[in-house]
Amino acid sequence: MSSPAQDTTLNLAVLGTAEAALPEIGLSSENEVVLMFDQLRNPLLRYTMSLGIGISDGEDLIQEVFLSLFRHLQLGRPRSNLRGWVFRVAHNLALKQRNSRQKRNAVALSEALLGERQIDPSLSPEEQLADTQRQKLLVAVMLALPEVDQNCLRLRAEGLRYREIAEVLGISLGAVSNSLTRAFERLNRAGGR
Amino acid sequence: MQEENLFTHISAQELLLAADSELPAERIAEVQSHLASCEECRARLRQIDETSIAFASAYRSAADANLPDPAPARRVLRESISRSQPSRWSLSRLGLGEFLPGRQWAYNAAIVVFAALAIALTYRQVWLSNSGKSIAQVDAAPLPRPSLTPGASVAVPTNVCLAAQREDPARIPASEREEVFREYGMDYQQAKHYELDHLITPALGGSDDIQNLWPEPYDSTEWNAHVKDQLENLLHQMVCSGQIDLPTAQHDIASNWIEAYKRYFHTERPLPSAPQPAVTMLWPQPADVRRTS
Numbered sequence: 464m465s466s467p468a469q470d471t472t473l474n475l476a477v478l479g480t481a482e483a484a485l486p487e488i489g490l491s492s493e494n495e496v497v498l499m500f501d502q503l504r505n506p507l508l509r510y511t512m513s514l515g516i517g518i519s520d521g522e523d524l525i526q527e528v529f530l531s532l533f534r535h536l537q538l539g540r541p542r543s544n545l546r547g548w549v550f551r552v553a554h555n556l557a558l559k560q561r562n563s564r565q566k567r568n569a570v571a572l573s574e575a576l577l578g579e580r581q582i583d584p585s586l587s588p589e590e591q592l593a594d595t596q597r598q599k600l601l602v603a604v605m606l607a608l609p610e611v612d613q614n615c616l617r618l619r620a621e622g623l624r625y626r627e628i629a630e631v632l633g634i635s636l637g638a639v640s641n642s643l644t645r646a647f648e649r650l651n652r653a654g655g656r
Numbered sequence: 657m658q659e660e661n662l663f664t665h666i667s668a669q670e671l672l673l674a675a676d677s678e679l680p681a682e683r684i685a686e687v688q689s690h691l692a693s694c695e696e697c698r699a700r701l702r703q704i705d706e707t708s709i710a711f712a713s714a715y716r717s718a719a720d721a722n723l724p725d726p727a728p729a730r731r732v733l734r735e736s737i738s739r740s741q742p743s744r745w746s747l748s749r750l751g752l753g754e755f756l757p758g759r760q761w762a763y764n765a766a767i768v769v770f771a772a773l774a775i776a777l778t779y780r781q782v783w784l785s786n787s788g789k790s791i792a793q794v795d796a797a798p799l800p801r802p803s804l805t806p807g808a809s810v811a812v813p814t815n816v817c818l819a820a821q822r823e824d825p826a827r828i829p830a831s832e833r834e835e836v837f838r839e840y841g842m843d844y845q846q847a848k849h850y851e852l853d854h855l856i857t858p859a860l861g862g863s864d865d866i867q868n869l870w871p872e873p874y875d876s877t878e879w880n881a882h883v884k885d886q887l888e889n890l891l892h893q894m895v896c897s898g899q900i901d902l903p904t905a906q907h908d909i910a911s912n913w914i915e916a917y918k919r920y921f922h923t924e925r926p927l928p929s930a931p932q933p934a935v936t937m938l939w940p941q942p943a944d945v946r947r948t949s
Binding site: 496512522525597598602605641643647648 | 678708722729
């Protein structure tokens, strides 16, 4: 056994598996789909929102994704990397929907993203203000990045591995690491730490 | 190689890929040894890490304020799923089993026939070996037989994260070791080709009970003992960092460790002795740092 010494603050992969979809072995397709829904619904909704899809459209879209997943499982199709599969279907549906609506919602969403947010109550008022400002800044920096870089960042923030991100966006592993390197540099320069 | 590494810094791209185990194992080892001796690269990795965490939390908290309760959506999903398979429900209520469309049915029937053949063959081989005709014919199987080795864990588990229990076959009495091989219809002379494996590794609370022990091939199959070690290490890390709970880890490794490996590593094939997907391994342990500085 390897040493159990864990220093999670230095562990990039903590994000990588935090919300990993881990369906139990031997569940019925229906329960497996619902289990994955519970694990991935919030990440997917955040992701579709960030692609400019409103909340209620996003909810409908996610229903469609999981019904497709159910059919996919029932037909005995490949089960490897179902999380990547789910995100890819959501990504494609979202782009299709967005293109038909000409990014109408994107602006509203950026505003929503920069607006209300959860505040850590353990911080002093000054710290809360600084924290809120820093978070707004990070989101604003992201919104100024090329779209591919933004999508890589969002998917990484949802805990996907590089390989999965590449699959969702249909780009190479190298392109993912270039995008993320660029994005992290920008965020860092803007006061990411 | 060491000398060279000292003077060629690791690019941010490579640091990221190494942290996700997306580089060849040899390269990951080089990156690790470079990091052990280069404060500058360690600082860069730390910075990327902190930025990544700060961004993830900003991104999530921004959106989370707006997320509606998932319960209604979950209900809708369950309803749509039941609506999409009405025949299945009515048939199963009648006790006729699952309704399966034509091709699917044929496919499943083929699997059943194949499985029956496989079982028949296995029994034949066990019989052959038990009758002393051919011990060598018992193929190395990558999975234990559930009837002999369902897996067993200690009743009152110690904190597996504080005091990691090692797999130590020497701790198992020779008589018990021989018994395991006998159970499996195998010659104890062959023992060196096998790891006397704890199905549930002690680091995950597995016990030394015979129900938790089986002869696992070292290298005669693709899914061998070394590959299983990778999964054991990963699950231990995930349990100790709170990503999964101990019963889940025990259940998954005991029910079918190969399926569990595929799911946890997101791969269909064993990874080439990949070290760890976690960057913790990229970080030199404190002892290494002291040695080099």
